[in-house]
Amino acid sequence: MTNLKKNKLTLLALIVGLLASAPAFAQDSSMNPLIPGGNSAPPGHAPKAVVSDPLYDFGSALEGTMVTHTFTIKNNGQGYLDISGVKTSCGCTTGQPSKMHVAPGDTSDIAVSFDTHFQKGHQVRTITAFTNDPDNPQVAMTMQGIVKKQVEAVPGEVSFGTVKRGTEDTKELLVNDLNPGRGAFSVGPVSNSNSAIKVVQEKRPDGKPGALLKVSLLKTMPVGPFDDTIKITTNRVPLQVDVFGTVTGDLNIDPAQVSFGIVPRGQDIVRIFKLSNQGSHPVKVLDVASSSPAVGAVAEPVTPGKEYKVTVTLRHGTPDGQLRGNLTIKTDDPDQATLNVPFYAIVGQYKT
Template sequence: MMTRRGMTAALAGCLAAMTIGAATVEAAGWADSLFAERNHHFGPVPRGAKVKHDFVLVNRLKEPVTILNLRPSCGCTSGQASASTVNPGESATIQAEMDTRNFLGEKATILYASLVTASGREAEVRLHVTSHILADVVLNPGSIDFGTVVKGQAPTLTLTIDRINAANWKFERMVSGSRALTAQLVETKRDATGAVSYRLDVGIKPDAPSGPLRDEIRLISNDRETRSIPVPVTGWIRGDLTASPSLLTMGEIASAEGKQGKFIIRASQPFAITSVEGVGDGFSIEPYDGKKKPMHILTVAYKPDEGTTRGDLQRVFRVTTDIPGEPPLDLTATAHVAP
């Protein structure tokens, strides 16, 4: 029989466990509420495809939120955030990519996003992605990635689509809203065994605008179960404006004096910097004079203030110029601020 003292101790332990559990739920709740969705199913996809989905984080809090880390539960999945720090009222995307080369059937995985607020609240959000990977349709490679392309060039990349045991299967059309791409789909094989092959040639138009290239070509087939096959297309079209370094590493900041670093921005013609976004939270940029010249030097400084976020920091500065048709240039600076 349990004594009164034992019952009291057991009740106290139970209450403590409930309190810890409630605190955990509360901690997870504020972070989960920043996402409109935390689950995505890609549906049927060919084996070898690299499928991507953007989870949108909207900071509804009254303080900045930092994305500390993205950790996948499987080597087939990776994640990338569009920003490291999200200020109140702003948003960022966390892109989850699944590589289907080594799997068949239903495949589910999780991308863990570790978040921390400026006041020190931490939480981990689970972003779930699932695919139904087909055994009889294979993409090689799984996506079209042009890497970095100089504006005005017109490179072309090729992808193949193969299917077995489907003598009557065919693609009926392609769908893409991109004005920067050209695409041609050609049937290359159809034999008595039911094997069918296609070749997809994708190119960048010479007049494609500078900046990130992120699009998708959907191949529409006559198969009702696998009607649409997505082909992601990515790349970066480098314009006339360049920056050195592309990533400014400011290193360890252990004193109130902070640190400085420099970006050198060049173009083939004289230009003026009209605005720079991203200043604040301890980061500053030496004022620019608005004069036209072929090279500008921007000095970035970080000085930790009371209440600013500590640890690993990353800040993106968006530089806008008066060069016609030239998109803003994003400059990234990183630093580690000691507690």
């Protein structure tokens, strides 16, 4: 065979080999710019999300009204803009895009509604649209303004503080109309859920529109912290007033919680608290239990029926870290059959 024929055969084999490998090359999107998703897409073909006016100041609005606004996102890029979702900074604000897939030069409207019920003062809400714009994946928009109250309760909350078991006490509050120019003002039904809190509605002693509410703590309130919510109906907007306090019994614990602080591992740590009975009848401690095996407690009578010393031990070998739990003290007092004492420790070289 001549050298010319050999060269022709070699060239032919090379061409056949290239043709055989061409389909595999064409199917690799990372090497072929004509296939969607390829990494070698021509520059400048990305979407670009632009909000012409990202801040909307609604000035002022009355509490209980709905504030609405529409933000517009324009695609100033050369590729399709995808809006995958919209997130708002609180549950009282909602937003929904009119288009999720926006062509170059086209726009999508984000209609936003802000519910001002139970809001007051200067309010700021942030709306975030998530997009495929590589330079602006989170498009931020802001709605702000001042929410003016239509009605108010004075005081704004009712605190009975700390009272002895069996105490009865009454607090008063006034319901005021803050927009007298909007016509007659009336206070409708008033309700609450705690049976040991009684609410009575009366006319205001000054004769002004609104109501006087007398909030009474009844002697049936059990020992411990309590809370309630008074729901007030008006012809403007509804109103809520929180009621709270603490009822103490004959049995008192001092201190009210056990703190071991930061302690080294490998040794027992002891703390002591006192349980005293200020009632006329003697009380017996039946049991002291711990929520953690690392902490034990023993009650010893100092004056039987009147005072106990409770020794609390954090046992050696407790693993490093934060330790939280409760001691449960059982007594034969029918009103305070169970007392809870929280404990806390940081053991060893624990780091937050």
